[in-house]
Each structure stands twice: as structure tokens, then as C-alpha cells.
Amino acid sequence: xxxxxxxxxxxxxxxxxxxxxxxxxxxxxxxxxxxxxxxxxxxxxxxxxxxxxxxxxxxxxxxxxxxxxxxxxxxxxxxxxxxxxxxxxxxxxxxxxxxxxxxxxxxxxxxxxxxxxxxxxxxxxxxxxxxxxxxxxxxxxxxxxxxxxxxxxxxxxxxxxxxxxxxxxxxxxxxxxxxxxxxxxxxxxxx
Numbered sequence: 001x002x003x004x005x006x007x008x009x010x011x012x013x014x015x016x017x018x019x020x021x022x023x024x025x026x027x028x029x030x031x032x033x034x035x036x037x038x039x040x041x042x043x044x045x046x047x048x049x050x051x052x053x054x055x056x057x058x059x060x061x062x063x064x065x066x067x068x069x070x071x072x073x074x075x076x077x078x079x080x081x082x083x084x085x086x087x088x089x090x091x092x093x094x095x096x097x098x099x100x101x102x103x104x105x106x107x108x109x110x111x112x113x114x115x116x117x118x119x120x121x122x123x124x125x126x127x128x129x130x131x132x133x134x135x136x137x138x139x140x141x142x143x144x145x146x147x148x149x150x151x152x153x154x155x156x157x158x159x160x161x162x163x164x165x166x167x168x169x170x171x172x173x174x175x176x177x178x179x180x181x182x183x184x185x186x187x188x189x190x191x
Contacts, residue, residue: 007083012090
């Protein structure tokens with residue numbers, strides 16, 4: 001059963017979310033388990049290149065996790081046709097520019113939320129992504145780990161059913177403790 005390489009340009013992985021959730025607990029974990037087995041028996045093995053502004057941090061992170069490729073030149077990374085996916089977990093302020101570059105370079109895009117700091121930028125990124133999807137079959141997505149949680153889905157069902165009556169204003173505040181795995185197993189919220 002052949003193994004297919006999946007080249008992923010990973011930007012913003014020196015930050016907490018990019019490093020812990022996306023690099024270590026996702027990409028590195030998949031690599032350690034021998035890749036992802038497809039329904040036909042083939043395997044897909046992620047081959048990341050870590051890109052960031054601070055060469056020392058990126059190099060140290062790559063070496064700590066057995067990743068051979070790293071650098072600081074995003075434009076050069078985007079030119080590599082063998083790396084077909086761009087992932088971003090950097091600062092939100094940089095995200096619209098980075099996503100637009102990646103989309104224009106013909107990369108599939110996956111990113112942390114939000115995709116922009118204002119509606120106009122978000123709409124423009126969505127337009128670019130949809131255009132790339134139609135013209136080139138490119139896929140795009142953003143992390144939306146809250147929208148489909150059971151508690152929020154039930155809250156939305158009640159809203160749609162008119163349970164709350166005429167709503168004039170809504171303010172939701174929520175948070176959660178995510179254990180890092182040293183004292184107890186890592187968990188995800190299930191509200």
C-alpha cells in the first residue's frame with residue numbers, strides 16, 4: 001500500500017495554539033502513528049515545513065519534533081508546488097494577507113479563527129477562496145470548534161423555536177479548562 005506525501009506549509013506554529021494543538025497533537029501525532037490510512041488502504045503522511053519570522057524559534061521547534069524542513073521565507077515556501085496545503089495559526093492581523101497569498105499561490109487553505117479582524121477582509125478572503133474552489137478545485141476551511149458543540153446546538157434550537165421570545169440583545173460568555181495531559185488525559189469541552 002503506497003504512502004502519499006502531503007506537503008503542508010505551517011505558519012504561526014511557535015504560538016500556543018499552533019504549536020500544541022495543530023503541530024504537536026495533530027501533525028506530529030499523525031506522523032508518529034505512521035500517517036492516515038485511506039479507505040483504499042493507501043496512507044497519507046504529512047510532510048510539514050515550519051515557517052515563521054524568528055529563525056531560531058522555528059529551527060528549535062523543528063528539531064525538537066523531528067521536522068526536517070523549516071524557514072522564514074513564506075514566499076519561497078508558497079512557490080514549492082510539492083507543498084499543496086497552507087496552514088496559518090499566526091496573528092489575526094496578518095491572516096488576511098497570508099491567506100490571500102496562499103490562495104493566489106494555488107494552495108489549499110486551513111487556518112485558525114477568525115480569518116480577519118473586520119467583515120470586509122473576511123468577505124474578500126471568502127470570495128477569493130470560493131473563486132479558487134470554482135476555478136482550481138482548491139479547498140479551504142477555518143477552525144470552528146464551537147459552532148457544533150451539543151450545548152450551543154441546543155441553544156440555537158431553542159432560539160429557532162421561539163423559546164426566548166423576541167430577542168433584543170444577546171451576550172454569551174464561556175470558557176473552559178483544557179488539561180494539557182500531564183495531570184489527566186487531554187479533553188475537549190462538550191457543552
